[in-house]
Amino acid sequence: DVKVTQSSRYLVKRTGEKVFLECVQDMDHENMFWYRQDPGLGLRLIYFSYDVKMKEKGDIPEGYSVSREKKERFSLILESASTNQTSMYLCASSGHQGSPNTGELFFGEGSRLTVL
Amino acid sequence: QKEVEQDPGPLSVPEGAIVSLNCTYSNSAFQYFMWYRQYSRKGPELLMYTYSSGNKEDGRFTAQVDKSSKYISLFIRDSQPSDSATYLCAMSRITNAGKSTFGDGTTLTVKP
Numbered sequence: 001d002v003k004v005t006q007s008s009r010y011l012v013k014r015t016g017e018k019v020f021l022e023c024v025q026d027m028d029h030e031n032m033f034w035y036r037q038d039p040g041l042g043l044r045l046i047y048f049s050y051d052v053k054m055k056e057k058g059d060i061p062e063g064y065s066v067s068r069e070k071k072e073r074f075s076l077i078l079e080s081a082s083t084n085q086t087s088m089y090l091c092a093s094s095g096h097q098g099s100p101n102t103g104e105l106f107f108g109e110g111s112r113l114t115v116l
Numbered sequence: 117q118k119e120v121e122q123d124p125g126p127l128s129v130p131e132g133a134i135v136s137l138n139c140t141y142s143n144s145a146f147q148y149f150m151w152y153r154q155y156s157r158k159g160p161e162l163l164m165y166t167y168s169s170g171n172k173e174d175g176r177f178t179a180q181v182d183k184s185s186k187y188i189s190l191f192i193r194d195s196q197p198s199d200s201a202t203y204l205c206a207m208s209r210i211t212n213a214g215k216s217t218f219g220d221g222t223t224l225t226v227k228p
Contacts, residue, residue, distance in 0.1 A: 004159075033215075040220065041220070042218050042219065042220035043218040048215060058215075090159050102148050103150065103206070103215075104148075104162050105206075107152075107159035107160045107161065108159050109158055112157075
């Protein structure tokens with residue numbers, strides 16, 4: 001069974017703290033993504049990566065950074081958490097090398113972050 | 117204006133009803149069309165995937181794409197309480213297929 005695993009389901013952090021959200025996929029996918037999901041705003045793309053050590057900004061990258069040191073792992077970093085970063089964070093992966101990338105995404109269970 | 121607009125809902129139907137979920141889009145470059153189902157407090161799971169125009173059926177689910185009208189639909193036949201979830205449409209371009217654009221979702225409740 002294919003799997004995208006997010007390290008923490010629920011986190012509570014204080015304003016100004018550094019936050020790491022980890023994501024691991026076991027499908028040998030080339031592409032990995034971080035989205036946030038908020039009521040009324042849908043899913044918004046924060047960052048994505050098409051290859052190890054490569055990253056590209058999505059639609060709302062401000063306040064976030066990412067790291068992809070290994071193919072299977074993609075980390076989202078909040079350098080200094082703020083209350084407006086309280087949200088559900090979803091990691092996703094897709095695509096195999098040499099195959100057409102059709103856009104089908106496989107999501108993790110989500111990490112619900114609360115910043116106080 | 118958003119690139120993808122989804123009927124907002126919420127929708128509440130009796131068990132056994134036929135459900136129609138709909139999205140419109142403005143970007144004619146979209147070629148891949150997906151429907152995801154998301155249960156409460158879970159991540160979205162891919163339900164249906166369609167390339168370009170046409171219909172695709174999988175059990176009780178039918179995905180329909182009309183590129184001329186820039187309109188996609190998901191039909192659920194004989195709806196069950198277990199279908200109660202939020203349904204998200206998504207679409208992407210061939211040249212940047214990994215980067216999908218999502219609708220805001222429609223929450224469906226199927227009452228026994």
